[in-house]
Amino acid sequence: MKKYSTAIVIAIVVVVLAGVAIVGRLSNKKNSELVDSDSVVSKSNEKSISNTQNNVFYGSYNISTPSAGVLKAEYIKADDAIKFYALNPLDSIKGYDISSNGRNIVYEDKDEHLWAIYSNGELKKITPDKYESIDKSNMGNKYIWADKPLFIDNNKIMFISNLPDTSDSPEQSLWEIASDGSKMKKLYSIKSSSYKYLGYREDGSIAINDGDEIAFINQIDGTIDTIDVKDKEILSLSKDGTRIIYIKKNNNGKLDYNGLYAMNPYGKEQIKLPVLNSFTATNIGEWNKDSSKYAYIAKSSRGNKCKVVIINFDEEYIHLDDFDIGQDINIDDNTALSWSNNDASISIETGDNVLNIDME
Numbered sequence: 001m002k003k004y005s006t007a008i009v010i011a012i013v014v015v016v017l018a019g020v021a022i023v024g025r026l027s028n029k030k031n032s033e034l035v036d037s038d039s040v041v042s043k044s045n046e047k048s049i050s051n052t053q054n055n056v057f058y059g060s061y062n063i064s065t066p067s068a069g070v071l072k073a074e075y076i077k078a079d080d081a082i083k084f085y086a087l088n089p090l091d092s093i094k095g096y097d098i099s100s101n102g103r104n105i106v107y108e109d110k111d112e113h114l115w116a117i118y119s120n121g122e123l124k125k126i127t128p129d130k131y132e133s134i135d136k137s138n139m140g141n142k143y144i145w146a147d148k149p150l151f152i153d154n155n156k157i158m159f160i161s162n163l164p165d166t167s168d169s170p171e172q173s174l175w176e177i178a179s180d181g182s183k184m185k186k187l188y189s190i191k192s193s194s195y196k197y198l199g200y201r202e203d204g205s206i207a208i209n210d211g212d213e214i215a216f217i218n219q220i221d222g223t224i225d226t227i228d229v230k231d232k233e234i235l236s237l238s239k240d241g242t243r244i245i246y247i248k249k250n251n252n253g254k255l256d257y258n259g260l261y262a263m264n265p266y267g268k269e270q271i272k273l274p275v276l277n278s279f280t281a282t283n284i285g286e287w288n289k290d291s292s293k294y295a296y297i298a299k300s301s302r303g304n305k306c307k308v309v310i311i312n313f314d315e316e317y318i319h320l321d322d323f324d325i326g327q328d329i330n331i332d333d334n335t336a337l338s339w340s341n342n343d344a345s346i347s348i349e350t351g352d353n354v355l356n357i358d359m360e
Helices: 005-017
Strands: 033-035 041-043 056-064 070-078 081-088 095-098 104-108 114-118 123-125 147-153 156-161 173-178 184-189 195-200 206-210 213-217 224-228 232-237 244-249 255-263 279-287 293-300 306-313 318-324 336-339 345-350 353-358
Touching: 081 095, 081 104, 095 147, 104 147, 147 195, 184 206, 184 213, 195 232, 232 255, 232 279, 279 306, 279 336, 293 336
Parallel strands: none
Antiparallel strands: 033 123, 041 056, 056 070, 070 081, 095 104, 104 114, 114 123, 147 156, 156 173, 173 184, 195 206, 206 213, 213 224, 232 244, 244 255, 255 279, 279 293, 293 306, 306 318, 336 345, 345 353
16 A cells, blocks of 8 residues: 655656656545645755756655644656655555545555545545544544555545444445545445455446455445355456456465466456466566556566566457566565556566566
8 A cells, every 4th residue: 555655756757758648546524624735735846857848847745744744745747737656754654545647645644544635735634533423532443444545546545444333343344435535435345354456347336356256336326246256366357347367276275377367357258368488477467558458477487587478458369478577576565567658668666676668
């Protein structure tokens, strides 16, 4: 959930200089708290990161918060449009997320309230102190009020809460709140010890990988349908919501990365995908913008050599392209892969380093 600034700003600067667009998921308004940005926000001097013709700068808002001290919301500004890329210091908060368009930040304070920072520097508490008859101050430290915020689109945030369960062993559930705090609703009761937000199915349903099943939540009427995935490890749902990439579990329940598979979001049309000889897939992958290509990092069966493999889902057939990374990399939970907007390159973030793979 937390974003780290060093690697991300390098990647954004590279994207900007290449001329590509920059891209960074409780109660009613009267219970939300709006902090006057004129009194709590100062703006640092903006510095050019390119020549004056490109008119691109980086800067930051220094925001005085009620309980997290002064937070620095760092941004890139191109043609007067501000897009956030980092929030610091991390030890002052529990975590944060940035909307995909870079215009909004949500962070979780250590008292488990969610706060939003907007591109004009305004700060707003978007979770309430009370929900219906439940008062946060009466629930104790072990009760989860709002945790792990995630933008699921540019204006909606999903988070975990024990609301509205006030029992001695409250269940966890997923909630959705508007980025301005105006609307909030419960989405789903979590069944397993872990869950993963996948995105949106083609019909607009929110997809949650919850243990041995994927739950699809209808945003209009709240109904839920599921598909069984107990023999699968789900890697990714395409951005257009039409394909799921997964690997299979063997008879012992271990993950088999020697084969990748695809199916539709209804659990049908399961196919085995082509693989690169002498290389094994990893769980580090990303779809391009129109969901016609899926890129993932593959590791050599011998040694530490890695490649970026592209699965091309053409209308007539599925085929692979592969590109050498050019150096050994350590793959862990902080490794991330992203496409440029024109699909001409892929960036691999590994800790504090960013590698750029040119595919043209």
